[in-house]
Structure formats: structure tokens, C-alpha cells
Amino acid sequence: MAEAVVDHDEHVTDFEDIVARLTDAFPKLSVRVIRKVAASCRRDTVQMVIQLSAIEVDEQRKAEVEESRALMPETEQPSTSGVGHQKRGTSIKSQVKKYTSGFNIEEFLAMFPNPEETFRNPERGEDVLDLTTADYVERFFMNRYPSIYKSHISFLLYQGSKRQPKCKSLLKVDEELQQAEQTGEQVMKCRRKPTTMRVDPGEDIRLLQELAYLEHRTDILDCKLKKQQEETDRRKIAKENGFSVSCQCCFADDLFPEEVYSCNNDCCFCGECIRKSCELKLGEGDIQFPCLADCGSQFAWKTLQAALPPTLLSKLSQRYTESEIRAAGLKVDSCPFCNFPNTIDEEYTLFQCLNPKCLKETCRLCKELNHLPLRCDEVEKDEDVKARVHVENKMTEAILRTCHRCQRKFVKEEDGCNKITCICGAVSCYVCNKPVTGYDHFNGLGGSQYEKCPLYVDMLALQQRELTAAADEAKKQVGPNRLKSDPSIDLDKYFEHKRQTTAQPRWMQVLQAVNHPREPQRELNEILNVQEPIPPPNPREPEVPRQRRMMLPAQQQRDEPRVAREYLEVLPVLNMRIPRPARPPPNPREPEVPRQRRMMLPAQQQRDEPRVAREDLEAPPVPNMRIPRRARPPPNPREPEVPRQP
Structure with missing residues (x-):
């Protein structure tokens, strides 16, 4: 020293x-x-x-x-004891205070690193705003914008509906109210008095988080920019002084030493590269994580604990537990509610879940909660629910495939080839669910061996066909009167929407581009649901004209159905000329009424003379009828009298 x-x-x-x-x-x-x-x-x-x-x-x-x-979810599992209830109330009060009077920007940014992206998500708004919280949110905006009309605030929250709030983002509502206040729209002449906001201890914490961000949004964004600038300067100083470390996978050279994790051979990688690598390995069903630099070493468990997020780490821990139990040769089963594995004894039919968040006791036979001393078939349930669940289970079993080696259930979601490799190494055909060794089991694109299973298949068409067939069979077993809620009623709409929103697979485009000839065996292949192009018209065959419906005007009002049937049968050609119907004969019992012609004044005679002549020509002659002479108009005193010519 x-x-x-x-x-x-x-x-x-x-x-x-x-x-x-x-x-x-x-x-x-x-x-x-x-x-x-x-x-x-x-x-x-x-x-x-x-x-x-x-x-x-x-x-x-x-x-x-x-x-x-x-932020532990103690509210989701309330304790029945007095001490637990008191702790729960204290925890809720502390969280309410944390987002109201005791708000801290540093803690808020630590919890929400990207608050703008988080609170602009419409799914979060749908979960937060409901009938129980709409009044509280409305009062919040009324106090925040005292000069805006209450009707306008209610319109933005409810979107014209008074029964259910339809707003999907409170951040968007706040921006619209701020814009209305700046432009002067929907602004009152006098300001509204603030209302008292009393926070209930049982108030939704997610709602308080969102309202706290709206209230302190400017300060939070400024603090975030300041932190980003400080981090940039810090990285620059560390790089200038030789303190920065580079990742051997993404080659980022401005990392801090605390952001770098190493394998057993001291190969340095950033946390993002390790996280993506572990997610990929877990998706493939592997629990071994080799070094990303291919040095032959692996990441230690302590390194994975420091680099991975808690959710991914819990899944990895569960996989490790399952692997160790299976390696020991012990019988293992999982909880049907949380998939937590545990060793079992064949003598017992109950499964006790050891997950601290679950701790449920279930029946190993029916996968339901413990129903002892009753047997599985003696358990009474609602008949409607039981029928619906039966149909749903049959539909689920129709699309699920089972590995012939490890009995693991799986389903294929992408339009890949039908040669499936399980995580245990077993290879099977997805169409017939039989074990295969190579591609000799399949009929490739453009092949003619239709007795074999297709190598590629339209997954949407296959799943729709299997689900529909399973649902029809299950509904026959249940009975049409016992099923009130049909789970297969919207299958066609679902797959139609799926086809419109999903891109066509590459193999289907190649298959349509081949344009091989149509054969009878191809029609029998129901798995390949490929739409063939419409054949062009044959120029050697004459085109048949389409018949149109012709009706007589005289009979149109009296017997229209009969005339329609007759003319549909007798008009095979379009260019046929139809004769003009004859005028019906006069009835002798009724007197004939003479047709009156129009009388015209002398002043109108000169300007409408052609029409008068046309009416005279059209009027039929009436026998024994005297036509009166036109009266001479009186003389006009204003005009001089013209002498009559001889």
C-alpha cells in the first residue's frame, strides 16, 4: 500500500x-x-x-x-391470507405512486427503452382502453386540454359509438387534441375547471403507464436523446483510448467491455449475436450452442445467463431439464397447462406440476384437472361445450402429425417439401405420415408417378380439406342438434383470407410455368390443388349464339309468363324478324268514341301549322259529323283595318 x-x-x-x-x-x-x-x-x-x-x-x-x-405480477395471483393481501395492496399502491406522484424518468426509460414505439402500438391500446377505464381516460384529457370541448374528446375516444370505446392509440388521440388546440378548432371561449382525479388502488397499471408517458412525453424524449448523445460520446472516447472491443461475428468495433461475451476459448461476441444464435438453435430443437467463430468451443451456462433475456433463458432451462431427464431414461410427462416437465410413475394417474406459477394437479389420461374419485368418462360437463370441444379436438388431430420415433406432435406451416425431419432425427412423409429414407417415396414436379405422394403440396388446400372432412365426421358423431357453436363455420372465409394475404409459393409458380398436358391421373390427385389455365376456344367449332328473351308488346301485360316460355322455345336465331302484332278487333258492345282533334287559335295557326296538318292526317274520318267553322277573331282596335280583297 x-x-x-x-x-x-x-x-x-x-x-x-x-x-x-x-x-x-x-x-x-x-x-x-x-x-x-x-x-x-x-x-x-x-x-x-x-x-x-x-x-x-x-x-x-x-x-x-x-x-x-x-413489477412482479402479484395481482394476477392474489393471496388468500391476510398477510398476502396486505402485501398485494402495498405493491399496487407503490406502483400507482410510481406512475403518478413519484414518477421518475430514468426508471421509466429503463423499463421502456423505446417508449414511442411501445405506446404507439394499436394492440396495446386495445388491451388498455375498455368500458371500465374510458371514463378515467376522458377525465384525464379534459384536465390536460381544458379548452377543448368534451364532445370532441368523447368522439375521439368512442369514434361515434357510446357503447364501446374504439380508440386504438391514446398517443394518437393526444396528438389530435394538441393539433386542435394549436389550430383553434373545437376550442371553447372559456377554459374548463379541472376535475379531481382519484386513482383507485385497483386501477390498471398499464393504463397508468400510458397516461404517465403522455403527461411527461417531452421530458422523456429529451432525456432519451441526451442519453443517446452521452452514449455516442462515451463510445467515441472509449474507441479513441483503446477501451472498445469488437465482435467476431458482426464485426462491430465500438462495443464496451460489459457488452461483450466470450466462449470458453475467449472469442468475443456481442449479446445480440448470441441471442439470435440461441433462438435459431432452440427453434431447431438443439440445446448445444457452439462458438460462432467455429473454434470448437461452446458457450458456458454462466455466459448464456448473462447474455440471454429472461424469457429465452427460461425456455432454454426447460429444454435442459427435459434433455437430462430423457438421458437418464426416466419416464417424463408435461403439464397440459404450462408444459412444465416432470418425472412420473406409471402407477399414478395424476400429474403434479412443480412450476411455481402453475402448481396444478391434472389427470394424465384426459389432461383435465383432478376429478378423483370420478373416472374420466364420469365427469359431468356442459353438453354444448363438450360437443364443441369434441369437434375442435378432431379438427386439431386431423392436421397434426406424429413422429414415429419420439411420438412428438408437429404441423408444417410453410409450403416446403413433404420430406419432414424431426428434431430426434426421424424422417417421414408429411402426406401419409409414414417413415421414408429418401426421395424415392415422392412424385416430383412434372412427374407422372401419381401413385406416389407429391413432393410439394398446397398447404392451405390440404389443411382446408383435412379440417373440413374431420369437422363433418365429428359433427355426425355429435349430432347436429347438440352443436350450437360450430367451430368450422368460418373455415372457407379463413382460408380465402389466408390465400389473399399469403404469397404464392415458388414451387407452384414453377409448376404452372411447366404447362404439361392434362391427364386423367392428374385429376385424381387431390393433394396437388393446382388451378389449370382455361383452354382457348376451338376455331373449328361454330359459336352457338345466345338466345335472348323476346316478348310481344300486346301480350306483355296480360300473359307475360306464358309468352316468355313460348318465345324462349321458338327463337333459336337472333336475326329472326318478328311480325308486328295486329290491332285487336273492336268490341261491338262498346260504342266507338270519335277522336277529337286539337282546335287552334288563329294566332297559333301560322306558327304551328305543320303540327296541325299532322294531326289532321292522323285523325280518322268520322261519318255524319259536322265540323264547325272556325270563328273569326274580333278586330283589334289598335291595328288599322285592312280592306278585304275581292
């Missing part, structure tokens, strides 16, 4: 410079901690960075643990 003090006295300037650089590189740590670490490392900068990085990671993890404990 004395040597260290002497060394510090001799190099005070260098020591202060190192402390200043480390303070810029680690702004979350106090200067006292940095000085203590720098003094203990005796000017070894690499050791200083390693120790300070470990200290910063520990403090960050402590903060995350405290944050997760504060």
Missing part, C-alpha cells in the same frame, strides 16, 4: 488523467469507486476497465432485479 501511495505521489498528473478518462467512460459509477479501483490496479488500465465493467454490470443487474420485483 505504501508503494502505491508513493507511486501516486510521483505520478499525480497521470493518475488524475486516468481517473478523468475512466469517469467519462463509466458515467454511471461514482468517482470514489473509480479512484479506489484505479489505486488498486497500479496503473494497469486493462485491469481497471475489466473491474469497472464488472461493477457496472452488477449495479445494472441489481437495478433490473429491483425493477422486476416491483
Whole structure:
């Protein structure tokens, strides 16, 4: 220690410079901690960075643990005891205070690193806003915008409906209200008095989070920009001083030492590359995670715990447990509610789940909750629900495939080839579910061996056919009168929407481009549901004209159905000339009414003389009828009298 003090006295300037650089590189740590670490490392900068990085990671993890404990879903599993109920009430009050009076921007950003993206998601708005919270949200916006009409706020929340709020994003509503206030639309002459906001201890925490972001949005975004600028400067300083580390997978060279994780051979990688690699391996059913640099080593469990998020780590832990139990040769079963595995004894028919969040006791035979002392077939259920569940189970069994080796259930969602390889290594055909060894079992694209299973298949058509057949068979077993809710009623609409929103697979485009000839065997292949192009018309065959419906005007009102039937039978040619119907004979019992012609004034006789002549020609002659002479108009006193010519 004395040597260290002497060394510090001799190099005070260098020591202060190192402390200043480390303070810029680690702004979350106090200067006292940095000085203590720098003094203990005796000017070894690499050791200083390693120790300070470990200290910063520990403090960050402590903060995350405290944050997760504060957000533990104790409200989802309320305790029946008095102590548990008291703790639950205290936890809810602390969370309510955290987003109202005790709001902290740093803690909020730690929980929501991308708040703008999180709270703009419409799915979150649908989950938050309902009938129980709509009144609270409406009062919040009324206090936030006191000059906006209440009717306009209600319209934005309910979208014209008074029964159910239809708003999908409170952030969008806040932006529209802010724009209306700035432009002067929907603004009252006087401001509204603020209303009292009383927060119920049972208030939705997700709603309080969203309202807290709306209220402190400007400060949160400014703080986020400031943090991003500080992190950029910190990375720049670390890179200039040689403190940055590069990833050997994505080759990012501006990483901090605490952001880098290594394999057993000290190959450095960033957390994002390790996370994506582990997700890919877990999707393939593998629990071994080799080094991304192909050095032959693997990632240790401690490294995976530090690099992976909690959700992915829990799935990995569950896979490890299943693998160890199967390797030991023990009988294992899983909980039907949470899929938690556990060893079983063949003598017992009950399964006790050891998951702390589940802890349910289920029957191993029917996969339902414990119903002892009754047998599985003696359990009384609602008949309608039982019938619907029976149909749903049959439909599920129709599209599921079972591995012939490990008995694992699986289903194919993509339009790939039908040679399926299970995670246990077994190879089978997806169409017939039989074990295969190669591609000799299949009929390839353009092949003529239709007795074999197709190599490619339209998954939507296959699933629709299997689901429809299974649903029809199950409904016959249940009976049409017992099924009130049919789960297969919208199957056609679902697959039609799926076809419109899903791109056509590549193999189907290639198959249509081949355009091989049509054969009878191809029609019998129900699996390949490929639509053939419509053949062009044959020019040698004459086109048959389409018959149109012709009706007589005289009979149109009297016997329209009979005339229609007769003319549809007797008009095979379009160019046939139809004779004009004859005028019906006069009725002798009714007297004939003479047609009156229009009498015109002398003033109109000159300007409408052609029409009068036309009417005279059209009027039939009436016998023994005297036509009166037109009366002479009286003389106009204003006009001079013209002498009559002889």
C-alpha cells in the first residue's frame, strides 16, 4: 500500500488523467469507486476497465432485479391470507405512486427503452382502453386540454359509438387534441375547471403507464436523446483510448467491455449475436450452442445467463431439464397447462406440476384437472361445450402429425417439401405420415408417378380439406342438434383470407410455368390443388349464339309468363324478324268514341301549322259529323283595318 501511495505521489498528473478518462467512460459509477479501483490496479488500465465493467454490470443487474420485483405480477395471483393481501395492496399502491406522484424518468426509460414505439402500438391500446377505464381516460384529457370541448374528446375516444370505446392509440388521440388546440378548432371561449382525479388502488397499471408517458412525453424524449448523445460520446472516447472491443461475428468495433461475451476459448461476441444464435438453435430443437467463430468451443451456462433475456433463458432451462431427464431414461410427462416437465410413475394417474406459477394437479389420461374419485368418462360437463370441444379436438388431430420415433406432435406451416425431419432425427412423409429414407417415396414436379405422394403440396388446400372432412365426421358423431357453436363455420372465409394475404409459393409458380398436358391421373390427385389455365376456344367449332328473351308488346301485360316460355322455345336465331302484332278487333258492345282533334287559335295557326296538318292526317274520318267553322277573331282596335280583297 505504501508503494502505491508513493507511486501516486510521483505520478499525480497521470493518475488524475486516468481517473478523468475512466469517469467519462463509466458515467454511471461514482468517482470514489473509480479512484479506489484505479489505486488498486497500479496503473494497469486493462485491469481497471475489466473491474469497472464488472461493477457496472452488477449495479445494472441489481437495478433490473429491483425493477422486476416491483413489477412482479402479484395481482394476477392474489393471496388468500391476510398477510398476502396486505402485501398485494402495498405493491399496487407503490406502483400507482410510481406512475403518478413519484414518477421518475430514468426508471421509466429503463423499463421502456423505446417508449414511442411501445405506446404507439394499436394492440396495446386495445388491451388498455375498455368500458371500465374510458371514463378515467376522458377525465384525464379534459384536465390536460381544458379548452377543448368534451364532445370532441368523447368522439375521439368512442369514434361515434357510446357503447364501446374504439380508440386504438391514446398517443394518437393526444396528438389530435394538441393539433386542435394549436389550430383553434373545437376550442371553447372559456377554459374548463379541472376535475379531481382519484386513482383507485385497483386501477390498471398499464393504463397508468400510458397516461404517465403522455403527461411527461417531452421530458422523456429529451432525456432519451441526451442519453443517446452521452452514449455516442462515451463510445467515441472509449474507441479513441483503446477501451472498445469488437465482435467476431458482426464485426462491430465500438462495443464496451460489459457488452461483450466470450466462449470458453475467449472469442468475443456481442449479446445480440448470441441471442439470435440461441433462438435459431432452440427453434431447431438443439440445446448445444457452439462458438460462432467455429473454434470448437461452446458457450458456458454462466455466459448464456448473462447474455440471454429472461424469457429465452427460461425456455432454454426447460429444454435442459427435459434433455437430462430423457438421458437418464426416466419416464417424463408435461403439464397440459404450462408444459412444465416432470418425472412420473406409471402407477399414478395424476400429474403434479412443480412450476411455481402453475402448481396444478391434472389427470394424465384426459389432461383435465383432478376429478378423483370420478373416472374420466364420469365427469359431468356442459353438453354444448363438450360437443364443441369434441369437434375442435378432431379438427386439431386431423392436421397434426406424429413422429414415429419420439411420438412428438408437429404441423408444417410453410409450403416446403413433404420430406419432414424431426428434431430426434426421424424422417417421414408429411402426406401419409409414414417413415421414408429418401426421395424415392415422392412424385416430383412434372412427374407422372401419381401413385406416389407429391413432393410439394398446397398447404392451405390440404389443411382446408383435412379440417373440413374431420369437422363433418365429428359433427355426425355429435349430432347436429347438440352443436350450437360450430367451430368450422368460418373455415372457407379463413382460408380465402389466408390465400389473399399469403404469397404464392415458388414451387407452384414453377409448376404452372411447366404447362404439361392434362391427364386423367392428374385429376385424381387431390393433394396437388393446382388451378389449370382455361383452354382457348376451338376455331373449328361454330359459336352457338345466345338466345335472348323476346316478348310481344300486346301480350306483355296480360300473359307475360306464358309468352316468355313460348318465345324462349321458338327463337333459336337472333336475326329472326318478328311480325308486328295486329290491332285487336273492336268490341261491338262498346260504342266507338270519335277522336277529337286539337282546335287552334288563329294566332297559333301560322306558327304551328305543320303540327296541325299532322294531326289532321292522323285523325280518322268520322261519318255524319259536322265540323264547325272556325270563328273569326274580333278586330283589334289598335291595328288599322285592312280592306278585304275581292
